[in-house]
Amino acid sequence: MGKIVGRWWVWLIYGLPLLVFLVVPIYALVVGAFGANTSITSELLQAIKLSFTTSLASLVAVLLLGTPLAFAIARFRFPLRGLVSVLIDLPLVLPPAAAGIGLLLAFGRHGVLATHFAFTTTAVVMAQTFVASPFYIRVGINTFQNVSPDIEESAALDGASPIALFARITLPVCVRALASGAITSWARALGEFGATILFAGNLVGKTQTMPIAIYLGFESDLDKAVLLSGILLATAFVAIIAVRLLSDRDRTIQRA
Amino acid sequence: MIKYSLHVRTKRCVAFFLALAGGHCVQAQTYTVFAAASLKESLTEIARQFEFAHPGTSVSINFGGSQQLAAQIRHGANVDVFLSAGREPLKGLSMNPGSQRTFATNSLVLVVPSDDRRIHRFENIDSLEHLVIADKAVPVGNYTLAMFDSAERRLGKMWRARMSQHIVSREQDVRSVLAKVELGEADGGIVYMTDVLAARGKVRAIPIPNAFQVLARYPSVTFGKIGKDFQKFLFNEKSQKTFVRFGFGSPLVPSHPPVLEINHQEVPFGAGTMVITRFTAKDHQSTKSYLGYDVRSWLRQKGAVITLTGADDYSVELKISGLRSKYFYIVPSRDGNFQAIFPQLSPKTWVQWLRKVTIR
Numbered sequence: 001m002g003k004i005v006g007r008w009w010v011w012l013i014y015g016l017p018l019l020v021f022l023v024v025p026i027y028a029l030v031v032g033a034f035g036a037n038t039s040i041t042s043e044l045l046q047a048i049k050l051s052f053t054t055s056l057a058s059l060v061a062v063l064l065l066g067t068p069l070a071f072a073i074a075r076f077r078f079p080l081r082g083l084v085s086v087l088i089d090l091p092l093v094l095p096p097a098a099a100g101i102g103l104l105l106a107f108g109r110h111g112v113l114a115t116h117f118a119f120t121t122t123a124v125v126m127a128q129t130f131v132a133s134p135f136y137i138r139v140g141i142n143t144f145q146n147v148s149p150d151i152e153e154s155a156a157l158d159g160a161s162p163i164a165l166f167a168r169i170t171l172p173v174c175v176r177a178l179a180s181g182a183i184t185s186w187a188r189a190l191g192e193f194g195a196t197i198l199f200a201g202n203l204v205g206k207t208q209t210m211p212i213a214i215y216l217g218f219e220s221d222l223d224k225a226v227l228l229s230g231i232l233l234a235t236a237f238v239a240i241i242a243v244r245l246l247s248d249r250d251r252t253i254q255r256a
Numbered sequence: 257m258i259k260y261s262l263h264v265r266t267k268r269c270v271a272f273f274l275a276l277a278g279g280h281c282v283q284a285q286t287y288t289v290f291a292a293a294s295l296k297e298s299l300t301e302i303a304r305q306f307e308f309a310h311p312g313t314s315v316s317i318n319f320g321g322s323q324q325l326a327a328q329i330r331h332g333a334n335v336d337v338f339l340s341a342g343r344e345p346l347k348g349l350s351m352n353p354g355s356q357r358t359f360a361t362n363s364l365v366l367v368v369p370s371d372d373r374r375i376h377r378f379e380n381i382d383s384l385e386h387l388v389i390a391d392k393a394v395p396v397g398n399y400t401l402a403m404f405d406s407a408e409r410r411l412g413k414m415w416r417a418r419m420s421q422h423i424v425s426r427e428q429d430v431r432s433v434l435a436k437v438e439l440g441e442a443d444g445g446i447v448y449m450t451d452v453l454a455a456r457g458k459v460r461a462i463p464i465p466n467a468f469q470v471l472a473r474y475p476s477v478t479f480g481k482i483g484k485d486f487q488k489f490l491f492n493e494k495s496q497k498t499f500v501r502f503g504f505g506s507p508l509v510p511s512h513p514p515v516l517e518i519n520h521q522e523v524p525f526g527a528g529t530m531v532i533t534r535f536t537a538k539d540h541q542s543t544k545s546y547l548g549y550d551v552r553s554w555l556r557q558k559g560a561v562i563t564l565t566g567a568d569d570y571s572v573e574l575k576i577s578g579l580r581s582k583y584f585y586i587v588p589s590r591d592g593n594f595q596a597i598f599p600q601l602s603p604k605t606w607v608q609w610l611r612k613v614t615i616r
Binding site for chain 1: 321324326386391392393394423424425428436439441442
């Protein structure tokens with residue numbers, strides 16, 4: 001197979017510069033993180049802890065609210081459906097800094113909704129949810145669209161209610177794909193910086209997440225910044241492997 | 257990066273035609289300047305003046321937090337002049353040795369949203385619910401903490417504790433602090449005096465009592481060859497006036513005659529045997545005649561070390577025994593400053609805006 005389109009190594013050689021370009025900074029981060037001359041301070045630990053708790057909280061929000069939204073868009077026709085679908089994707093391409101300003105103008109004390117969330121841990125979760133939700137919802141829409149209606153129809157004939165049908169039939173079929181979307185979304189939340197620093201500010205233990213600690217560390221303590229970058233890199237690596245495994249299994253199931 | 261491309265292009269065109277007409281080539285030169293965020297408005301104007309005064313040149317400025325700019329320079333960013341908001345960021349930079357000159361000063365102020373009428377005195381800052389300050393990673397954050405420290409000595413630990421509880425964010429540069437107060441998202445913030453002017457009426461400034469105030473000194477350093485021209489330009493009268501117009505202090509404005517310290521003892525300036533004499537000295541261009549205080553009587557002690565420091569923090573250290581003619585004059589200038597002139601030495605060692613003379 002593949003002889004007509006040439007040999008693999010020819011193509012690989014053409015792609016090599018990009019591959020090297022992508023790999024070298026990662027290599028440098030790994031080497032740097034292992035060689036970082038720093039101890040785990042309490043400030044560092046707080047940033048790590050805060051990052052994981054807030055990103056998990058935003059994941060819960062995305063799952064609970066994003067799943068019905070994705071299902072609605074995937075399975076129904078309703079007025080302005082196209083517009084809703086576009087709006088959901090907007091945070092994917094909107095610069096996070098712009099998202100932060102938007103959140104501040106919407107949820108700030110003098111904002112459109114005039115809430116008191118700015119500069120709190122909740123604000124961190126909100127910023128993360130804002131930028132990370134499309135990663136899950138997009139996958140959700142595609143997955144729900146691919147579910148064969150036959151399974152649902154036969155279950156409906158047996159008299160299952162719509163909620164039970166969704167929970168017992170549709171969801172189990174889609175769970176792997178949804179999980180891979182959820183992991184991507186969580187990883188994006190973990191790395192969120194621009195919207196967070198504008199909307200939530202920077203306070204150790206309260207709103208200083210790992211990316212913000214990296215940014216400030218670059219100015220004052222590079223070793224600390226490199227170590228945190230290494231931790232985020234390792235997390236991202238694990239997340240991508242997990243997504244890969246889930247979608248590979250999914251494909252084999254579908255093929256079978 | 258701010259680049260005055262249109263402006264520059266017009267000027268380059270003019271320069272080009274001038275060159276054609278005059279039959280010689282005007283060299284186009286770009287100065288890369290890294291500058292603290294608080295210098296944004298004033299330096300933008302001074303850079304324009306510099307370009308106007310030197311046709312064919314362009315100045316490209318990168319504004320940011322001083323520490324962040326320093327980090328960029330440490331990692332190899334190409335720069336001719338670095339204007340920092342404090343001395344801390346200069347640590348570990350490979351600037352031209354001895355090029356450090358303080359060109360402006362700044363002070364701190366408490367800002368509150370302009371429609372907020374709840375607070376009128378700095379001491380009541382602990383009653384503000386949402387307080388935003390700069391992170392200690394940037395100079396203004398360090399100055400803020402130093403100011404709080406001295407205020408704490410007067411107002412007590414309880415005051416400090418109450419206030420610290422209300423700090424909701426430590427921002428990465430002074431302009432972010434200002435923006436959050438402007439938006440009304442913070443009830444108060446500590447910024448530089450100069451930022452109040454930049455906010456154009458959206459914030460109200462509450463002065464900080466002199467007893468707690470800190471003086472922020474802005475040092476400039478140069479890298480490579482061409483930076484010197486731009487650095488020198490910052491010290492001319494017009495540039496200094498521009499800085500003052502934007503709320504900075506000019507270190508060059510004399511407040512008192514130079515402080516004289518001989519063997520760790522302060523001696524009143526003008527006391528003893530100081531005589532005004534006429535002398536001649538050769539500066540960069542020509543030999544001039546000066547009228548100044550002859551301070552030879554201070555220098556009787558052999559092996560003594562003289563240190564002369566100017567208002568720009570430039571200092572010269574000389575050992576008396578090592579010099580053939582070991583004397584200098586202190587020359588008053590029209591603006592009330594003093595200059596130290598060594599007639600036998602190169603004008604490089606002369607100290608302008610003399611503030612302190614130490615002899616040991």
